[in-house]
Amino acid sequence: MDTHVIEMPRAPTVTEAPAAGGVALRLRGLSRRFGANTVLRGIDLEIPGGEFVAIVGRSGCGKSTLLRLIAGLDTPSDGTIALTNPDGSAAPADTARLMFQEPRLLPWESILSNVEVGLGRAGTSAERHALARAKLARVGLAGRDAEWPAVLSGGQKQRVALARALVARPPLLALDEPLGALDALTRIEMQALIEEVWREVGFTAILVTHDVGEAVALADRILLLDHGIVDLDIRVAVPRPRRRGDAALAAIEGRILDRLFGRA
């Protein structure tokens, strides 16, 4: 495993690390086999609370499997995942909230009630409505509470899915290529929105993506997964907000792509 740290000049006002409200992850010897097929081979990883980590790699490199293990949707064949709250206590395995590639909204429930799915059974109905409404407003969909999901565009549906994922203020957000199906402009808008709410709330974010440019634009740190191991672990120390087309970002993107295509 190679570790590259690319230090960039910092502008202190905007590179302040977000409030450390996220859980820390410690993965030890994590493996996942499906029959004879080994997808993850003994992954060791430390992710501090509040970090934004992107996982990139070719199709079938195991990045979605890794995310599903972290999100508690699947159990490892070997190894352990430990989640630690900021106060040092252990967080339960179902701490993570997950955003999928598809919005996966319940088409027969109102937009508001879809967001409330993220609250579990907590709170009175007035409290739940208020929290869900506030989150909908935050993602730019104020006043759309009572409508059916079918009337929304693809990007708007993913906004609702983001509101649903964040409404309970989870300390860990797992994103499984959530923007893969969106058009290029909507994707850039959604990237900005995800970065903004991450900076506001300070959760730990783990983003699986096939788009290296997206990973470089959003993440503090990029993991390149190949054949079930972490092949590259790069820190992106570029100040935020990041400008598209920034030379430093392009250099990191080039380095990752070279590694992916075996040129470095």
Place this chain on the structure above:
Amino acid sequence: MSAVPLRRLLPWSLPLALLAIWQLGASTGWIAEEVLPAPTAVIAAFWDLARSGKLWEHIAVSGARALVGFAIGGGLGLVFGMLTGLSRLGEQLLDTSVQMIRNIPHLALIPLVILWFGIEEEARVFLVALGTFFPIYVNTMHGVRSVDPQLMEMGRAYGLSRAALFRRVVLPGALPSVLVGLRYALGIMWLTLIVAETIAANSGIGYLAMHAREFMMVDVVVLSILVYAALGKLADSTARALERRCLAWNPAYRSA
């Protein structure tokens, strides 16, 4: 004249034209009275039977049979369809047997049913229940099976309890298919009842028709057929209204 009333009237133009030809044919003697009485004669028969209250009695009897049979057959179909749709064990235990019985036309059981129940109410209710069970069963099972697995995964990932998953994901996901089954079942419900009442009954619309046949009262026979048609249409409209209401979230069912 605006286009909207014209388009509303269009579907009725053909039935009205047929009715006019029928009336014309009957009043000129081109259609013999013992073959098909004039619409006015049918209306007169309707008026007589309605005023004496007999028509409503027969409709009430037929309606009660239909609804009781449908409630039993449809209810069981819903429960068994859920069971086989949700659990592999349920499917392995039940589905083969149900599919075997489904291939017997339920009306073929009439001789057996008469031997079991005689010509009492149970016989007709049993036949209606048997006929309506299968469309509800098959469509419920299919509906539950076709619930989006991605939504199920989302529900589990967001910590929905089993009961909440059933209520918020499985049931509404299966509902469009269940309602298709409901419409089929309502059609079979009337068909079964017509046959059962025509063969053996001493009350109900089918009895009214057969009784009138014995006295060559063709107008009452035609009236009975029209009453069946109206009841069938009423059931279908109710099912459609139910679809529009329950599936308002689905753009395909939104009312115009």
